[in-house]
Amino acid sequence: MAIPRAAKTQRRTRIQEEKEELILEAALDVFSVNGFRGSTIDEIAEAAGMSKPNLLYYFRTKEAIHRHLIDRVLTTWLEPLRAFDAEGSPESEIRSYIRRKLEMARDFPRESRLFANEVLQGAPHIEDELKGPLKQLVDEKAEVIRGWARSGKIAKCDPYHLIFSIWSTTQHYADFDVQVRAVLGQDMSGEGRFDDAARFLEQIFMDGLKIRS
């Protein structure tokens, strides 16, 4: 008798590990483009190179796959913000935060789009995480920024909207990639636009925050 999804043995077999990873990879492709409702299990199964019932042997429902992906993204996604260090200098911290977020937009655009799709559609699966852990983390870092402003290290500004603006400008290059490419033309379809973006964003934020380098 087959009791799936490692219910019995606790320890997952080699095949389980491989196939689950395969499925998640395929699901990331599909979900990040079509969103949860717009994606089908058949599509994911085909992308993963297996039959639908076989896929459903590893993940009981479509939601389970999505949930798994979202959870994974949520943790890695906030890593750069977590690394934001109160002890560091405003210049290096903000500059490297921008750079890291931009690198993630370049290297993990699917993850960015998965998240964007979810939030755009009202965040039905992650509202609690947004109001809980995310808000808490942002509150904490906002306080750091506010401290820098109070001590005159950076210009006075609303720390929350500063964080929002860094999020939006950097993620834009992943989420609106098609538009960015269309506007820049095919000459800039290489990865050069990320370097240009980094230069621009660092300049505008540094000067905008009156940080002398």
Added chain:
Amino acid sequence: MAIPRAAKTQRRTRIQEEKEELILEAALDVFSVNGFRGSTIDEIAEAAGMSKPNLLYYFRTKEAIHRHLIDRVLTTWLEPLRAFDAEGSPESEIRSYIRRKLEMARDFPRESRLFANEVLQGAPHIEDELKGPLKQLVDEKAEVIRGWARSGKIAKCDPYHLIFSIWSTTQHYADFDVQVRAVLGQDMSGEGRFDDAARFLEQIFMDGLKIRS
């Protein structure tokens, strides 16, 4: 014999005008949340308070409704950028561009999300518009900005990425509304956050571009 969709009379009847508007309104609600593939005709029909065949009497296909909405949004959406005037001062032009885009995010969040969903999902229905009219318009305005930079009115910067950053920061308040609200907490769930955002963005862009006010 009923030849629908104003094929015969050219002049649309009162009922046609009303119902079509009703459908588009309902469809905007649905499409802007779920994207094209994630939305169903049944859902739109119910939201519009009519039966599915009745809805399909006014719009032959699901795509026709979506197409209609996208077309409408595309024209009104770029209005602020079109208004960008080469003769005006950099300060007033950029400042009012930011303000107008932010007002649109506040007043027409569904339109913003419809567009975001479309682009996020690879812009399958509007790729031509992006590469054609949109690129052309941006190219034109980028040249204006480049001129300002050359003549020393604003700091030297990449005009394309400047436009991208204004788009992303302002639309963020519509597209990621749920996240913004979650992070700011319910105290800021009123419309005050838009004023704060306007203050922040005008500050950062003005100082970032070294524009003396």
Added chain:
DNA sequence: CGATAATTTGACCGGTTGGTAAAACCTTAC
């Protein structure tokens, strides 16, 4: 009014959806 055209409805269609059942097929450990 009556007639003509515009609108609305219910029944329906083939294909797809998320998901299940059970049997067949492999792997692994003894």
Added chain:
DNA sequence: GTAAGGTTTTACCAACCGGTCAAATTATCG
């Protein structure tokens, strides 16, 4: 080898999908 458990497949289901059709209903206008 063989038996137990892990994996895959085939066949299937009810609900839903986008869309059609013809008949019924309603609005318009002379």
